[in-house]
Amino acid sequence: MYTPEIYKDEDPESVRAFLKENSFGILINQTHGKLCATHIPIELEVNADGKEILQGHISKLNPQAEGFAENDQVLAVFSGAHGYISSSWYDHENVPTWNYIAVHVYGRIRIVDYDTSVEQLKKLVDKYEAGSENPVRVEDLSVKTMREARGIFGFAIEIDEIQATKKLSQNRDDHNYKNIISELEKTENPQSVALAKEMSKCRK
Template identity: 60%
Template sequence: MYIPNQYQNTDRADVENFVKNNSFAILVNQTAGKLWATHLPLELETDANGHEVLRGHLAKANPQWKGFAENDQVLAIFSGAHAYVSSSWYDFEEVPTWNYSAVHVYGTIRTIDGDELLAHLTRLVDKYETASEHPVSVAGFSKKTMAQVRGVVGFEIKIDDIQAIRKLSQNRDAKNFKTIITELEKTGSPDAVAVAQDMKRCPFEK
């Protein structure tokens, strides 16, 4: 991923939190000679050896998983809030731009099944059911419902490289930086407001 120096996010803890908080990702690989992408949840976890990995699953009917054996190199893309920045907000003439944050994770993928897959599905359901008024659990599903597990392919991605960008107007002076935050908040757009909050937390703030 192309990342100008001032937009690089090298704070590993911040990057990990970003991946965990924006876990609905895009998994990209090459399948049958073509680029293939699937939108799916990917969970950042630690394996038995203490190494960070991504775990997920996709439908067995999705041919993407068949490409894992041909080429085990994959890319997972995590995107955060993004917003248009109007150059009318500046006190000088400039072109408009877009503020956003994203993380690209490159790794080596392998399929998982059996108890390993079941453990992944259990953790996934437990994580997202915490906000439910009447949470369900994998352990509580009937045999009929659990039979659907045969229709998915689980996988684990050994992380080889992480690249993170945080493009939040760090190239502007203090006055214009603060103005952008104010104007983003005034839009009322959830994404724009979220970007404004990201800018307030940005360590590159002028």
């Protein structure tokens, strides 16, 4: 991912927090000479060796999985808040741009066994049911319902490289920076408001 130095996020804690908060990603690989992509939850976890990995699952009917055996190299893409930045928000002439936060994770994928897949499902469901009034637990599902878990491939991705971009108008002075935040908030667009919030965190 092309990222000018000023926009690189090289803080491991920041990247880790981003991946945990924006875990619905795009898994990309090459299958039979063709690029394939699937939009799925991909969770940052720590394996038995204490090493950070990405894990998730895809349907066994998804032809993308056929490519994992011939080439285990994959790319997982995660996106965060983003929005249009009008040059009318500056106190000088300049070009419009787009602010955004994104992380690319490169690694090697392997399919895990059924029991591990179920353990991954338990963690995933527990994470997203935590705020539910009547939380669902995988352990409480019937044998009949759990047969559907036979239709997925659980996977683990060993991370080789992480590239993180946080393009938040870092090249602007305080006056223009604060004005961009104000204008983003005025749009009342959820993405733009979220972007303004991220910018506020970066420069008090």
